Amino acid sequence: MSTAQATPAAPQDARHEARRSLFETVVRARELSLLAVLILVVAGTTIAEPRFLSSQSIRDILLNVSVIALMAVGQAVVIITRNVDLSVGSVLGISAFLTGVLFADHHAAIGVVFVAGTLFGALFGLANGLMVALARVPALVITLGTLYVIRGIDFVWAKGRQINADQMPDRFLQLGSDTVLGVPVLAIIAAVAMLIVGAVMRSSRMGRELYAIGSQPTAANLAGIRVSRRVIGAFVVSGALAGLAGVLFTARFGTLDATAGTGDELQVVAAVVVGGVAIFGGSGSVYGAALGALLLGVISSALVILKVNQFWEQAIDGALLLVAIGLDRLLALRVAAALRARSGRRAG
Amino acid sequence: MIIFCCFEGEEPQINQQQTPDPGPIIALRDATKSYGAVRAARGVSLALHPGEVRALAGENGAGKSTLVRMLAGVQRPDSGSVEVDGEPVGFSGPADARDAGVAVIYQEPTLFPDLSVAENVMMGRHPLGALRRIDRRKLHRTVRELMTRLGVDLDPEEPVRGLSIADQQIIEIAKALSFDARVLIMDEPTAALSGNEVERLFGVVRTLSRRGAAVLFISHRLDEIFTICTTVTVLRDGEVTHDGPTAELDTDGLVRRMVGRELSALFPKQATTIGGPVLKAQRLTREGVFTDVSFEVRRGEIVALAGLVGAGRSEVARGIFGIDKLDAGHVEIDGVKLKNGSPAAAMRAGVGLVPEDRRQQGLVMELSIERNVGLTRLHALRTSLGVIGRGREAALAADWATKLQLKFGRLSDPVAFLSGGNQQKVVLGKWLATNPKLLIIDEPTRGIDVGTKAEVHRLMSELAGQGLAVLMISSELPEVLGMADRVLVMHEGRLARELSRAEADEESVVRAATGAAAA
Numbered sequence: 065m066s067t068a069q070a071t072p073a074a075p076q077d078a079r080h081e082a083r084r085s086l087f088e089t090v091v092r093a094r095e096l097s098l099l100a101v102l103i104l105v106v107a108g109t110t111i112a113e114p115r116f117l118s119s120q121s122i123r124d125i126l127l128n129v130s131v132i133a134l135m136a137v138g139q140a141v142v143i144i145t146r147n148v149d150l151s152v153g154s155v156l157g158i159s160a161f162l163t164g165v166l167f168a169d170h171h172a173a174i175g176v177v178f179v180a181g182t183l184f185g186a187l188f189g190l191a192n193g194l195m196v197a198l199a200r201v202p203a204l205v206i207t208l209g210t211l212y213v214i215r216g217i218d219f220v221w222a223k224g225r226q227i228n229a230d231q232m233p234d235r236f237l238q239l240g241s242d243t244v245l246g247v248p249v250l251a252i253i254a255a256v257a258m259l260i261v262g263a264v265m266r267s268s269r270m271g272r273e274l275y276a277i278g279s280q281p282t283a284a285n286l287a288g289i290r291v292s293r294r295v296i297g298a299f300v301v302s303g304a305l306a307g308l309a310g311v312l313f314t315a316r317f318g319t320l321d322a323t324a325g326t327g328d329e330l331q332v333v334a335a336v337v338v339g340g341v342a343i344f345g346g347s348g349s350v351y352g353a354a355l356g357a358l359l360l361g362v363i364s365s366a367l368v369i370l371k372v373n374q375f376w377e378q379a380i381d382g383a384l385l386l387v388a389i390g391l392d393r394l395l396a397l398r399v400a401a402a403l404r405a406r407s408g409r410r411a412g
Numbered sequence: 413m414i415i416f417c418c419f420e421g422e423e424p425q426i427n428q429q430q431t432p433d434p435g436p437i438i439a440l441r442d443a444t445k446s447y448g449a450v451r452a453a454r455g456v457s458l459a460l461h462p463g464e465v466r467a468l469a470g471e472n473g474a475g476k477s478t479l480v481r482m483l484a485g486v487q488r489p490d491s492g493s494v495e496v497d498g499e500p501v502g503f504s505g506p507a508d509a510r511d512a513g514v515a516v517i518y519q520e521p522t523l524f525p526d527l528s529v530a531e532n533v534m535m536g537r538h539p540l541g542a543l544r545r546i547d548r549r550k551l552h553r554t555v556r557e558l559m560t561r562l563g564v565d566l567d568p569e570e571p572v573r574g575l576s577i578a579d580q581q582i583i584e585i586a587k588a589l590s591f592d593a594r595v596l597i598m599d600e601p602t603a604a605l606s607g608n609e610v611e612r613l614f615g616v617v618r619t620l621s622r623r624g625a626a627v628l629f630i631s632h633r634l635d636e637i638f639t640i641c642t643t644v645t646v647l648r649d650g651e652v653t654h655d656g657p658t659a660e661l662d663t664d665g666l667v668r669r670m671v672g673r674e675l676s677a678l679f680p681k682q683a684t685t686i687g688g689p690v691l692k693a694q695r696l697t698r699e700g701v702f703t704d705v706s707f708e709v710r711r712g713e714i715v716a717l718a719g720l721v722g723a724g725r726s727e728v729a730r731g732i733f734g735i736d737k738l739d740a741g742h743v744e745i746d747g748v749k750l751k752n753g754s755p756a757a758a759m760r761a762g763v764g765l766v767p768e769d770r771r772q773q774g775l776v777m778e779l780s781i782e783r784n785v786g787l788t789r790l791h792a793l794r795t796s797l798g799v800i801g802r803g804r805e806a807a808l809a810a811d812w813a814t815k816l817q818l819k820f821g822r823l824s825d826p827v828a829f830l831s832g833g834n835q836q837k838v839v840l841g842k843w844l845a846t847n848p849k850l851l852i853i854d855e856p857t858r859g860i861d862v863g864t865k866a867e868v869h870r871l872m873s874e875l876a877g878q879g880l881a882v883l884m885i886s887s888e889l890p891e892v893l894g895m896a897d898r899v900l901v902m903h904e905g906r907l908a909r910e911l912s913r914a915e916a917d918e919e920s921v922v923r924a925a926t927g928a929a930a931a
Contacts, residue, residue, distance in 0.1 A: 263545075267545040267546045268544065268545065268546065269536060269537075269538050269540070269544075269546065272527070272531060272535065272538060272546065273535070273536060275524070275526065275527060276524045276527060276531075276535055278526075279524035279525055279526040279527055280522070280523065280524050280525065282522060283522035283523055283524055284524070285506065286484075286486070286506050286516070286518065286522045287506070287522070287535045287536060288505065288506045288507030288508075288509075288510045288536055289507075289535070289536055290505070290507070342526075346524070346525070346526035346527075347526045
């Protein structure tokens with residue numbers, strides 16, 4: 065050991081510093097650059113159309129984004145484990161329908177409905193997770209299946225029924241438009257969920273194990289992590305948040321049928337990827353995912369207010385997705401090259 | 413969990429040593445394990461006592477890895493038992509084994525590239541603060557202390573992605589030390605390490621055993637077994653053929669028990685007629701990786717590229733084959749310049765590359781033996797309809813399987829079922845089927861058992877005899893000295909020295925590789 069202990073520390077420390085700061089810059093830069101793009105879009109649109117920055121318009125944007133952002137947070141947890149949950153739109157739909165039925169047919173209390181919707185979603189998440197973990201079939205395939213199965217159940221259950229605002233308590237519907245200090249209640253709920261999940265992902269053993277699983281599944285198993293249990297947990301979180309999103313969706317729109325949330329899964333996955341969560345797992349944050357949802361929501365509102373043809377919205381969302389993935393790849397290559405150049409000068 | 417904290421305590425723990433017979437910490441009793449029809453372990457018993465450093469020797473496919481997996485809780489024996497402190501236990505997973513104090517360092521580091529060094533060391537055992545939140549400061553401090561005690565300069569906060577294999581191995585060792593490991597199992601920990609790093613590892617092993625831990629050490633480098641191990645268990649075909657103190661055996665005796673026959677010479681090298689140059693590498697440079705590397709390899713010649721891990725040897729090979737683009741310089745095959753950055757062009761010109769990492773780069777593990785052999789010959793295997801002729805593919809594979817003395821069940825079995833040595837033969841067959849002029853072989857016998865090693869060497873020697881030019885990258889000095897007609901030594905991305913067969917000995921190669929001035 066004596067020979068190794070004599071290793072001089074000073075120059076190598078400098079190398080470590082450089083390496084770490086490079087890495088951290090890249091990681092941090094993702095959230096920062098998202099913020100920068102967000103500010104650019106808002107500023108640009110405001111110059112073209114000052115009404116864009118009115119408090120009413122901001123409130124609308126936040127209301128629209130809350131539902132997607134909530135699901136994006138859950139989706140980020142799943143994608144970080146190197147899986148994906150495509151069933152979230154359907155889970156939102158069926159949970160929203162449950163919300164309507166509980167109010168219309170059972171006159172349930174608001175608190176009960178929130179809990180019931182969330183648990184209902186969690187149940188579907190559990191089913192997804194069990195199938196992914198135990199059947200060892202890629203999550204993409206499993207959740208593509210449950211996307212249709214859950215929507216099918218929703219349709220059979222609804223039998224074409226539509227539930228309207230007059231069948232729900234006013235206090236519940238007000239939640240959909242109420243604000244606290246100018247911030248919509250729905251946005252606050254989404255933000256709280258994001259902060260809780262974000263803290264768990266960053267600072268609990270469970271959260272770090274989820275990152276570990278996504279980073280290298282075989283190593284996670286050998287490190288004694290209960291991989292199946294953790295992956296199931298990630299799907300339960302995603303399902304629960306989609307269920308909660310279903311309740312919020314109902315509060316926001318008041319009227320619903322079995323088609324609520326159709327196609328939302330792609331928006332959600334897009335938000336997560338734009339938000340800098342690596343599609344192959346292991347890195348990214350739920351904050352980034354929520355920020356991604358906000359950016360996509362702001363762009364869509366900007367296009368409406370600028371009277372751009374709606375068809376462009378999807379094209380722009382898609383382009384943004386490609387830019388995000390391209391950026392990831394480019395950054396990965398640049399980082400790899402930089403690390404190579406540095407470690408290339410090392411001995412041994 | 414007790415955090416390991418007294419590593420610098422060099423004085424032996426006398427109490428432990430004086431206890432007459434402390435009994436084994438962990439043991440396998442009559443363990444049997446089968447994979448399908450293959451019986452990987454048949455009634456194996458093995459005990460690890462406190463302070464013991466035991467070698468587990470045996471050819472590839474002898475059942476060593478199976479044993480490790482049972483001790484590590486990754487697999488359960490079909491019959492027989494695992495005992496900890498004399499009590500039978502049923503490990504339901506690696507976590508149980510870890511909780512019992514068993515740490516395993518696998519052949520290939522099993523780390524999380526996206527996470528920091530510290531998180532890799534302490535995964536699942538992060539120090540917690542209030543509200544069960546991870547205490548990052550304490551986490552980093554703990555790991556920094558661990559690294560200091562190991563005498564390594566690795567920043568706990570830096571990500572693992574991009575670290576060298578040697579550094580990654582250190583993280584594995586730190587992981588084992590971070591919980592109070594009573595049993596340390598090391599499956600070929602030295603395969604990717606250079607001399608210094610091996611010494612450092614042995615230092616750790618000795619300290620651990622002095623502290624009363626039991627170590628199980630697996631290596632194909634026999635000299636290492638004699639250096640570090642006190643006892644040895646030899647496995648052959650899933651059965652224990654020898655169990656006793658290392659001092660009772662010499663190299664020949666050990667090898668005999670492993671293979672069941674005498675090996676006259678480990679490194680046969682026929683004299684060959686050396687012809688004109690096949691490969692001319694001219695001032696090859698890749699920014700930050702290697703600089704100004706020029707050399708020739710001639711017909712019938714085996715040229716070894718020696719050096720420490722990280723000196724840029726494999727990278728030069730990748731540059732020649734066109735996997736990585738060269739920033740400057742060029743490669744000529746038979747006087748014709750190769751297109752830069754095109755493996756297809758290199759293959760057309762008659763270059764074959766047997767990569768270091770056969771699992772990832774050399775083979776498609778899920779595909780059958782015949783499919784893997786046929787991969788480089790897809791053009792020739794086409795029938796008149798343009799599809800691949802399965803019959804031709806099978807015939808090609810059967811031909812090479814015979815020539816290379818491949819041990820296999822059926823040619824349609826996935827290569828993942830083969831032992832390491834036999835997988836290497838499939839990679840060799842795949843390239844030899846292209847009838848190459850130059851074969852680049854990166855670590856030809858890494859992770860291969862003694863018997864197959866000799867076969868691979870014999871094969872290389874025969875091929876050179878038939879006029880093939882061979883560029884061999886090897887970290888094993890005996891292999892370099894035994895096989896090569898010329899030795900090129902790299903140091904920090906540059907060719908440090910060229911040594912003829914007569915000039916090359918351990919001292920001259922090591923001096924050049926470590927950057928010491930030529931003697």
